[in-house]
Amino acid sequence: MTGPALEIDRISKRYGEKVALDEVTFDVRAGELFGFVGGNGAGKTTTMRIALGVLAADSGEVRFDGRPITHETRTSIGYMPEERGLYPKMKVLDQLVYLAELHGLSTNEAHRGAELWLARLGLGERRKDEVQKLSLGNQQRVQLAAALVHDPAVLVLDEPFSGLDPLAVDVMSGVLREKAANGVPVVFSSHQLDLVERLCDRVGIIRNGRMTAVGTVAELTRGASSRLVVTAPGTRPGWASTVPGVRVLEERGPTTVLELTAGADDQAVLAAALATGPVTEFSRQGRSLTELFRDTGATNQGDAA
Incomplete structure (x- = not known):
């Protein structure tokens, strides 16, 4: 406008x-x-x-x-x-x-x-x-x-x-x-x-x-790390730790929450999960404003308003 x-x-x-x-x-x-x-x-x-x-x-x-x-x-x-x-x-x-x-x-x-x-x-x-x-x-x-x-x-x-x-x-x-x-x-x-x-x-x-x-x-948030939620009943703890560019954030039974660095291949994660059996959830989530704020602007020094 x-x-x-x-x-x-x-x-x-x-x-x-x-x-x-x-x-x-x-x-x-x-x-x-x-x-x-x-x-x-x-x-x-x-x-x-x-x-x-x-x-x-x-x-x-x-x-x-x-x-x-x-x-x-x-x-x-x-x-x-x-x-x-x-x-x-x-x-x-x-x-x-x-x-x-x-x-x-x-x-x-x-x-x-x-x-x-x-x-x-x-x-x-x-x-x-x-x-x-x-x-x-x-x-x-x-x-x-x-x-x-x-x-x-x-x-x-x-x-x-x-x-x-x-x-x-x-x-x-x-x-x-x-x-x-x-x-x-x-x-x-x-x-x-x-x-x-x-x-x-x-x-x-x-x-x-x-x-x-x-x-x-x-x-x-473009190009920054993003999260991947994978649910695969056949996985065991640590199954994704060998995939390049991936960090395991949380494991809840068959569901794993992963962080992918910029440029990481989510298809490599999917292949690793499928190697363990069926995959019932595979979703990519971008960073929220709260996460971005935490990384770039959450803490300050001094008392200026």
Whole structure:
């Protein structure tokens, strides 16, 4: 899909001797769901705050639609911070109207936007409640409504699925898919890697302030080791250990889980299994995003967000 993209171009940030971000670069294209993942302290939140202008980068540039982010541009961004930015004693509807007006909407437009998203997110009956009286999950929905109420041109969401029950996860997933389908670039961070893998068009992995991988899950795992599940009742423990490029991960009775290095011949494994008798299962499984993350970005040094 063609349209404006959000570009993070060689962003660096230091705190004294601590390097928080080191030339972080990626883009979020129009109509794309981009998952931004990394361990605690990897630099996700710092990157997002710089994209919003909450923090200033030491070097590099953030652009939207090919132009540097300005104050005017920021009013068209929907931002959902990890630390919730709601006024606890303010009523839900009043809060959304106020935030929409801060983004430049008229009072009537703000009310229409607030009522729309309260209804969409199942909060219509709580519109007159104070935020502090809502469950954490419903507060999360209000925070999402706050990011959407002004019909943003780009969405930047920091851990939007944190603390949500499965129904609320489905609701939020549907909203993000809808915004992307309408051409909005959507970037969100999450520790729920199965959800990122299911939702996102592309993924960026950050570790210690440096991007270690960007691409689709299929691109990132292509050529890497994969797993093979073989069920053959006639096999004995260790039967596959002599096949080149194969490592036995698990043996459960007649079922063996193997890891194949890049270029290993799965047909050699099948031949070895058939030599013992019938084979009732022979399936190849690619690496999951969780496994890829564990290999490239799970651990971090330091305290940068």
